[in-house]
Structure formats: C-alpha cells, structure tokens
Amino acid sequence: MDLSAQFQSQDEALGNSVLTRAGLQPAGHVASCVADQEIQDNTSIIVTYLLEQVEEYRTLANLRRQGWENPAGDKFFRKQRRNADKADAHTSRHHFKLMQRIGNGVHKVTSGFAISRFAGTVLDMCAAPGGFLATALKLNPDATATGFSLPPSEGGYSILLNEDDRYCVKFLDVTMLAEDLGVTSIPSEHPDVRSFLPRQIEETRLFDLVLCDGQVLRTQNRAPYRETREPARLKNAQLALGLEHTRPGGTMIVLFHNVEAWDTVCFLHTFNKFSFIQLHKPCEGHTTRSSFYMVATKVQSQNHEAVLAIKKWKDLWKTATFGTDGEFAESLRKGEPTAKEILGEFGLELVRMGRGVWSTQADALARAPYIFSQPACTPES
Template identity: 45%
Template sequence: MPCNEGSSDGDRGFPSDITATPTPNSIVKKYLLRRVDVFRELMDLKLKGWENPKGDNHFKEQRIRADHAHDFGQRIFYEMMCQIGDELQNNSSDLLPLSALGGPPSVLDLCMAPGGFTASVLKRNRYARVCGISLPLSQGGHKIRLPNWQKDSRLQVAFLDVTMLAAEMDVPDIPAEHPDAANFLLDRPFYGEDFDLVFCDGQVLRMHSRAEYREGREAWRLLASQLVLALQRIRVNGKIVALLHKVDAWNTVALLHTLSKFSSLRLFKPVKKHALRSSFYVVADQVQPQSVYALQAVATWKKSWSVATFGSDEEYREYREDFKGLDRVDAVLSDFGPELIRLGRPIWRIQGAALRKSSFIS
C-alpha cells in the first residue's frame, strides 16, 4: 500500500479533482463534500485562495526561507518545533506516561533534528530516555539544537538516511548496478529495543542531495521507512505520532484506515503553527504491533519501499495503479468513512479558521 506522499501546500486538489472521470481523490472529496459542512466551507476558502496570487506568494516565500535558513532561521525552526511539541503534549496529557515496565519512558524520535519534539518530551519528563535518527548535516540534514545534547546521557542519536536501511526492509542483497549501491545500510539501529512512543516527523528536504530516481518517490520512501521502523520498535500498547498531509487525499485515507485496524486514532493539528497548511499529525494509541493487521501493514510498506527503491518507472507506476482501484476506494469509504469524518472535522475546522484570517482570502 503506498503511503501518504506529502503535500505541496499550494494544494490545487479542488475543484480540479472533481472531474467527470472518477479518480480516488475525487471519490473521497465527493464523499466528504456531500456529508461535511466544515469540509465544504474549507474547499470554498481554498478556491478563493488559489484565485489570489498572494496565496502562491505566501507559500513560495515560506519555502525559500526554509531552504535558505541560516543560523537565526534554523533556531526559529527549532523553537517552532518545540512549540508544536508542547501543544501536542498539552492536547494529549497522557502522551508519555510511565513505561509499561514501570520505569522511565523511552522514546524513538525519527528524523529528530532540530530536536524540538525531544526537547518537549524532556521538559515534561526529565527521566525519559530518547533515541533519535537524523539525516547527517553532510547530506543536507538539520542541525540538532538541543542544548548540550552531545553530553546528555539520556540521548542517543544515530546520524543516517532512514530511507536507506535495506536490512530493516528485508533486502540484504543490493544490485551492484543500482545508483545508490554504495549508500545502503545493513545495520538496524536500536534493534531489539522497545519504545513507549515513536515520532515519525520526517519530511522530504529539498536541500537533501539524492539520486535522480528518488525524486518522484522520496515522500513515499520516507514515510514507509519511518512506519516500518516504528512498528518494529514500538512496545505493545505504545503510541506512534506521524506527520501526514491532506486528510481528504486517498493515500492518507487508506493509511488511516490501515492504522485504525491495530490502534486507536485521533488527529492533531497545531493551532499556532502551520494552521494554514494541510499538514497534521495522527496519534495512534494502544498500538498492537504483533496483530495480524500490523504485520500485514509492515509487509506491505516494505514491498512499497522496495518497488520505489529498486523498481523501474513502469513497475513503480503499475504498483501505484494497483493501489488506486476505484472499487477499493468505495470499500474503504463504506467501512471507514464515518470514522474519517469524525477524525477530520477538527483538522478542517482549524485550517478553515486560519484561512479566513489570512491575507489572501478576500
């Protein structure tokens, strides 16, 4: 099953997705438009925004600032992530209880830098232990901004590209002719450890140097890599917090439906930061990593990663098309649609309120 593929926040999915020829995205949107007032209002606001060049300029300027942030801008980014982490924990008072074993809680922070979520965790629980994985600076990763993190015995950080963990994906043999043959990793970071909470907060970095074949597939590879690691490191009844985009996108709907089979879900969207954007976090509680559904999901995500990493353009396209069968979309909405509406309403309400206050909605 392909994963959520990220988002350009210049989302032009409405109204062009509502076409005479049904697509997975258009079917989901029609389903929601017929049933959810707050979603219809949000789509109307988006349409007004796309008709105003100020909207494009707003997000373009944000991308430029993010791509070319110097030390001051990077510190602002760290502080923003701390604030999002604090808001998440205020919204989830039980996000990090004592470990199931009665000791200090353990956290795995994937795509950790600049470290805002870890800082928020340690502020709430000074005895928590945090293991992190972060893209090296030499490959375009962010700098870790946690004060004195190198000397903090509670922290352990592995610097690597999380999308290149071939052994974790059950691919021990790499074709010699592959453009990334020398870059795959056969180690399995933090293997054998169980964590109470896993953050999957990675986003594709535009400044990350990577092989050409990865460009159209990287968001998929990144999310699949994080989800596999999370499910293979989470403790029974633990929590996973994952960054996603566009509640109404078919990829997102399918992923939420899958997660709902082995965990209890709720969605969180920061009110103070990124309220305009389509991004949000899914908080999966009471995760059952050894359930049949979880094991099936991990196997599917590994297959997705393998096709995106080693498959030809044709193989990749065919795999994607298999996932987009319209009968499957209808079946998921029949089973999961009411729950999707319950989960999505607060997210659409927050984004709609932010758009109404924006400078490019007239």
C-alpha cells in the first residue's frame, strides 16, 4: 500500500483521540510541556499506522483502553506504585530476586549477557538492588563490573549483592554526571549548581556489556525544573555514556517503554543503524506493563552513526538540564527524520520487532483481573 494513502487522513487523527483509542493515555490528557506535545503528535502518527496495519497492535490497544476505562485498573496500578515506592528490606529483596529471574530470561532468549572476551567488563548504569549485575557476574565468572546507583538517602535502593572484589558500585545520580556528558562550566544561577559531578568514567575506558535499565524514581527529591524532563535526562545520560563506553562488538541491554512511542521509535531506529537489535518482553514483572528490553549486540560504537547518536543524546541531556521547554522541544526534532519518513524507512522492521512485545502484553492483559470482572491471574509485583 502507498504510504501517502495511509497518511491521507492522519492530520485529522493526531492528538489525544488517537492515543486514547490506543490505550496509551486517558481521555482528556493534556501535554505537560511543548516537548511532551511534540512527542504525542509524532506518537499519534506511529499509532495510526500500527492500528491500520497490525492486528496484534489493534488487539493490545483495545485491551489497554478497557484498562483505562475500568476503575479497578486504577486501583491495581496505584497498589503497584505504592509497593514500588517502599524501598524497605523486603521490597528490595523481592526486586533483587525478580531482576535475577528477568535477567536469566533475557539471556535465555537473546544470549545478551554473554561476554566472549576473557576477563570481560560490565558497566551497569543503574545497578541497585543488583539483580542484573548478579546475573552478569554469574554468567561471566571472569568478568569485573562497575556500577552506578542513586543513593538510598535520595530514594534509591540498597545493593544486595554479596560483597565481592569483582565489582564496584558508586552511589550517585547519573543525571548529574556533567563532565562525563561534556559540560565543565555550570551557570552559577542554576538550581543544581552544587550537585553536578566531575568525571567518573575514564575517557578511554570500554566495557563489553553495558546495562541501562534505570527508571525515574518517584521517591527522589528533585528541583521542580526536573519533573517533566527527568525521564529524558535519565534515558539520554544512560545511553550517551553507555554507548560511548561500549567496546566495539559489545552488547547493550536497555529498558524501554512502549515500542510505538515516538522517543522509543527514534532510539530503536538509531540503534538499528550500528548494531543487531532484538526486543524481548520478560514473562514476569513486565507482561501487563509497557516495558520491554532492547538487546543490542555487535554494537559498532565507533561507527559514524553511533558517534552522531552519542553527540545528539548528550546535547539532549544538556538542553533538558539547562534549556527552556521550547529549546528542549526543538532539540528533540533537530536532526531527526519526521515520523512519516521513519515509517517509510523503518516501519516494517518496527512491526517485525514489536509483534512479540505487543502479543505478550495483550495475552497478559486479556487475563488481568482489572480488564474483565472475573479474577484470572495473580497480579505482578
């Protein structure tokens, strides 16, 4: 089918109605800033294409929408968020064991945790409580690891790995790694002027396996300017530094949300240019949620496209940290193809990679107690 025909009526479909129809947000949702609106508009184009082309996605969209419309869904996810926010010993231990099982599952399907080089190295950008790090070290007994994690005093988790001289974790906020991200001069009037950090990773240091699964924590105290941009600051900091320090031929494992979201599509499109990528949705902990893992192997981190990506992600972090909402929105679109151009170039590959993720989530939602009235499955933790 001609792409122009597919997009003929899309201008009328843009906006909340399309995203609500796909179950990505409730009716009446209002963008929090210019950049959020930019992402919504482009996501709407992607979603319209998928609703027209992909049966698995239409099924998922229908189930997601039922979840939004059922008050039981709100109650279920409020309980999940409340449990996740309690960083007590029991919660941390449960999360630690869950992440080990998820890591083993990711490896079983993708072989993503394997390091072929003797005495390989691992970089974990958001390590606590340490489940993925434990998986990596168990599967690669000669490897050593470096990790970063938000301090428990700032709302982060404790490290539950047994003490071992094979790994070292520094407790810090990776969104504040200013020098590593190319910023050495901080404006004196900036609200976080005293919080930015000097270099933490040697410029020439490279790692065989890089883990980027950090998520914004609601329990962290942050300056008000960070609230709407924190997901972008965290994701771009992790990916810029992770890719920059991946050994050519190495592997990156990255947590993303919503295959069809504009920012996720841009990341996948970019990684596809210099690595072999697989998408995997674990059988526990993620099935009803939008989350999934991208496993990028054979990463050519010194490829021209990779170098451009690192620069763009560092620039996005800088603008999200120091710029205005308008400047951040402009930086999101700068150098990126339009949504229609990406679909023309990458749409079929996106569908191929996303089918398994959408099918897994749809199967889980079809059994979820907050979709239909009868209880069917044990809620995920």
